[in-house]
Amino acid sequence: MHALRCSARVAAITGAVVLMTMTGMATSAQAAEGTFFYTRADTGRETFLGSTPNGQCLAIPGGARQATNDTDADAYLYTNSSCTSSSRFLGSRQSADYAAPYPTYVRFG
Known part of the structure; x- marks a missing residue:
């Protein structure tokens, strides 16, 4: 027993x-901890995404001419809203410059 x-x-x-x-x-x-900064392709102004949940396809308003992934998760940038075309990798704590067609969506994780 x-x-x-x-x-x-x-x-x-x-x-x-x-x-x-x-x-x-x-x-x-x-959620990715940190901030995703980018320079808008349409206006040249620096801005950021306030919420960076993992696995969701998030819009990058104005497109990204330059991006800084200051989060703890890798990011994949895309040119379409379903996050399926023109994937560009941007690792955690990395920056990159982009040419047209500018990425307009991002997915973390």
């Missing part, structure tokens, strides 16, 4: 640890 209680207790603790680990990983993967 004692062995059965110990086994049940170990299983419960193991399950709780696995659940906490999975929940912690999901939370940390939800």
Whole structure:
């Protein structure tokens, strides 16, 4: 009987640890920490994206002539709203200059 209680207790603790680990990983993967700065291709003004959730295709208003990915996640820049064409990689803490067609969407993660 004692062995059965110990086994049940170990299983419960193991399950709780696995659940906490999975929940912690999901939370940390939800948004890139930091800021994505870019110089607008249409006006030349520097601006930034305020929210950078991972996995979502986000608009870059005005297009990016230059971009600085000051987040902790890699970014992929695209020229279409479905984030499928002309992918350009911009690693975490990197900058790059772009020529036409300028990227107008970005996806993190």
